[in-house]
Amino acid sequence: xxxxxxxxKELNPAARVGKVYGVVSGKGGVGKxxxxxxxxxxxxxxxxxxxxxxxxxxxxxxxxxxxLHQQATGSEAGMNPVLTRTGIQVMSTNLLLANETDPVIxxxxxxxxxxxxxxxxxxxxxxxxFVDMPPGTGDVSLSVFQSIPLDGIxxxxxxxxxxxxxxxxxxxxxxxxxxxxxxVVENMSYVACPDCGQHIHLFGQGKTREAAERHSLxxxxxxxxxxxxxxLVDAGDIESFEGSWLDGAADRLExx
Ligand code: ADP
Numbered sequence: 001x002x003x004x005x006x007x008x009k010e011l012n013p014a015a016r017v018g019k020v021y022g023v024v025s026g027k028g029g030v031g032k033x034x035x036x037x038x039x040x041x042x043x044x045x046x047x048x049x050x051x052x053x054x055x056x057x058x059x060x061x062x063x064x065x066x067x068l069h070q071q072a073t074g075s076e077a078g079m080n081p082v083l084t085r086t087g088i089q090v091m092s093t094n095l096l097l098a099n100e101t102d103p104v105i106x107x108x109x110x111x112x113x114x115x116x117x118x119x120x121x122x123x124x125x126x127x128x129x130f131v132d133m134p135p136g137t138g139d140v141s142l143s144v145f146q147s148i149p150l151d152g153i154x155x156x157x158x159x160x161x162x163x164x165x166x167x168x169x170x171x172x173x174x175x176x177x178x179x180x181x182x183x184v185v186e187n188m189s190y191v192a193c194p195d196c197g198q199h200i201h202l203f204g205q206g207k208t209r210e211a212a213e214r215h216s217l218x219x220x221x222x223x224x225x226x227x228x229x230x231x232l233v234d235a236g237d238i239e240s241f242e243g244s245w246l247d248g249a250a251d252r253l254e255x256x
Pocket of ligand 1: 230
């Protein structure tokens with residue numbers, strides 16, 4: 001197999017990035033972007049400089065969640081990330097397209113090249129950079145693993161998947177790329193009844209925990225399906241979310 005470290009790309013010399021964490025999932029639609037956004041907001045609330053590199057090039061959902069619709073600007077020195085209301089730095093293909101509803105119809109190598117440029121050309125200035133990874137373990141994910149020096153990854157899974165297999169694949173990929181796994185975030189774990197507060201586990205309980213334990217990985221969070229969260233994403237106002245589901249994950253990022 002290929003030496004993973006040999007393909008790592010250099011950061012823009014004018015940029016500063018502390019730690020880089022990838023957020024991965026086995027497939028689309030499980031809340032990888034939701035988790036990335038909430039992690040970024042949580043760390044920003046803790047006073048850090050935070051960036052989000054949207055590597056989900058064909059399904060970019062980060063700008064919309066933060067209500068960003070303007071185009072990114074650049075100069076000789078590099079591309080400027082677009083700032084959210086609370087000062088989170090974001091770079092995404094959607095911030096480069098002339099028309100944000102245009103589909104990205106590019107082949108794998110072009111997509112990989114764009115993601116690499118988000119690392120090598122963007123003028124990041126952050127303590128924590130979160131990479132919203134492409135879903136699954138395909139060639140673009142592989143290319144991100146090979147070109148961006150990740151300090152660790154968080155795996156997002158929803159309980160109704162064949163979680164064991166998804167976790168297994170993500171774990172194996174991370175091991176092959178020699179990237180540490182911080183733990184698993186279970187999304188859509190339950191719905192809280194608006195009348196009595198009882199937790200309804202729509203897809204069964206504890207499956208993700210079992211899968212995580214099988215791989216000796218910590219279960220970092222169990223996030224409910226919350227209509228308020230979906231509404232905030234739709235309104236481009238995810239920075240106003242209330243809830244502390246990802247505090248445990250954030251503590252780990254801080255090394256607590
Ligand atoms: P992925 O990045 O894995 O493709 P997203 O984060 O874009 O998935 O989530 C898919 C959809 O589900 C989005 O519309 C998002 O707002 C919504 N969603 C994700 N997690 C939750 C949640 N915990 N509660 C409510 N809606 C959610």
